Amino acid sequence: MSLRIHNTLSRAIETFVPSEPGHVRMYVCGMTIYDLCHIGHARMMMAFDVVQRWLKCSGYRVTYVRNITDIDDKIINRALDRGITIRALTDEMVVAMHQDIDALGIERPTIEPRATEYVPQMLDLISQLQKKGLAYQSDSGDVNYSVRKFPGYGKLSGKSLDELRAGERVAVQDGKEDPLDFVLWKAAKSTEPEDAKWDAAQWGHSFGIGRPGWHIECSAMSCQTLGETFDIHGGGADLQFPHHENEIAQSEGASGKPLARFWVHNGFVRVDNEKMSKSLGNFFTIRDVLTQYDAETVRFFLLRTHYRTALNYSDAHLNDARSGLKRLYTALDLAPTTDSSVIDWSNPYAARFKAGMDEDFGTPEAVAVLFDLASEINRTKSPELAALLKSLGACLGLLQQEPKSYLQAxxxxxxxxxxxxxxxxxxxxxxxxxxxxxxxxxxxxxxxxxxxxxxxxxxxxxxx
Known part of the structure; x- marks a missing residue:
């Protein structure tokens, strides 16, 4: 069975074949680093950690890019509130992010670009858009994207321009020609700190002193690191519109080529039927959760739900995940085995596991196979099956601890x-x-x- 992935762009599950044989190029929108990561962020990074792990288990070489946004309004305001430089804040938050996701066994991406390192590329892209008539500079100094001049706008979200316009409540302001237009380059304000400003003239552009808009960052970073067209673009469902829609408009408006062949979005984490977010104040930081639950339990909790499905956060669900993980480790403890990373995919258990993962990274089906294997190990005490359980678990980043150590921790x-x-x-x-x-x-x-x-x-x- 071939790998099939749900493509947000087509709204269908499609057979996946990379454009370059044997090599998958994937870009995922990462963190805006002004505070500690919460469990919703962990869910997104875990989803694409599993994607890249399964691609590797399937024999592909993967170039995985996950960016860091280290300049935006929230970052500027937080740095000012704390009385420190933007760089001091973002460096601190990058270290904290790495500590948290390393604890969860989320592998580092191949490339982790920071937005502030790609300002020249962003300015070049803005210049291309301006030359093509897709961008204009307003009286305020901002450079905006002219949404109505890009024919494909709305194809990712499935909304027409008229539908989007009808839902737009913001009046035309700051010199925008249309409320749907979005900023590419923000003119500097006198109230902003000096380390939030770049002089476009330094790189031969006439846009003045300012900073990049949020959307242009990912267009520049993805195309610079992976090329003008790559295989998979991922992120949380909340980024589908407007962020990813705007990325398409920018990148494809400049290059005339598709930005990504597959668009993949993970579902939200919900608490009391509301999306978990900092703005709602109902979030739990990763490190807060890790004071109550071991990291592998948290990982297992996140993986038991399909990545596109909303995940309900509760202590009851985490406790159930811990009990389930202990069942798997108990089976491994019954039949000690040496490490084995070679999987015989013709084995019925392995074949079922592969079929589940090949159908849009179906972790619930894969986890069900792990439990069936554990039940058989409990009955037979088979070291061979225990080795298979451990190897299949490795595809998900699970079951790699010494069983007795885990159970007695x-x-x-x-x-x-x-x-x-x-x-x-x-x-x-x-x-x-x-x-x-x-x-x-x-x-x-x-x-x-x-x-x-x-x-x-x-x-x-x-x-x-």
Whole structure:
């Protein structure tokens, strides 16, 4: 079965073949770094982490670009509020972002461009648009994109210009010719700090002192790093309009070529049926969540829902994810195996896993296979199946810890003390002092340790 991906542009699932045999080029809109990342950001980065992992598992070489927006109004305002430079703020937030996503096992992209490093390329692109009559400079000094002059505008969102215009409540201002027009280059304001300003003349352009608009950043960075047309463009569903629609208008308006062949968007994280966001104040930062749950549990929670489906955040769902992950590690603990990264895709379990992932990165189907494998391992204690479980888990960034270490992590009682009590309990059972044996089990449970009896002896896990 060939890989099939839902393409937002066509609103259909299409067979995926990269334009360059064996090599996939993918661009994903990353973080605007003015604060800590929340679990909604983690969901987006996790979705495309799985995409690039599965592409690699499928034998492709992947050039994965995920940008960093390090200049915008929110960043400027936060830096001013804190009394530090923009660079000091963004450097701090980049370090924090890397710490958080590294903890979740989200792999770094191949290229991670920062917007401020690509201002010359943005200015060149704006100049091309101006020469083609798609951009104009207003009396305020801003350079705007003339939306109605791009015939394909609205093809990603599926809205006509008239529909978009009917929903537009903002009056024409700042010299815009049409409310739908958007800014490419923002003229500098006297109230803005000097480190938020670039002089376009430095690179031979006449747009004056200012800074780039948000949308032009990704057009310049994606085309510079991947070429004028690449395979996959991804991001959160909230970016479909206007950000990605505007990227198409800019990039295709300048080059005359399709920007991306496949457009992929992940669903929102919701809390009480509302989108999780900083503006609504209902967000949980990644590091806050990681104080309550181990990183692999959080990863597993995010992966159990298909990337395009809205994800409901709750402690109950995270607790259920933790229980499920422990089931998988318990199976691995029953049949110790050496590391094995070679997967026999003709194996029925592996074939089912592949079929699920090949149908638009179907992680729920893939996870169901992992649980079926675990059930069979529990029955047979097969090291070969355990090796397969671990290898398939690696395709999702799961199950790579030593099982016993994972199951016993977080224990507040020393291993020596637990071993003493297990031995004392065994002696009590041999002496038919079942009251004492039950008392030891209860004592350990109260201290966060659950005992598990089997024909081969007693093992224990930490109640996390």
């Amino acid at each position: 977080g224990a507040t009682v020393s291993e020596d003390r637990i071993a003493e009590l297990i031995a004392e309990r065994a002696a009590a059972k041999a002496a038919k002092d079942f009251a004492r044996a039950d008392g030891i089990r209860k004592q350990l449970l109260e201290e966060g340790i659950v005992l598990k009896d089997s024909p081969t002896g007693t093992t224990w896990e930490a109640v996390q």
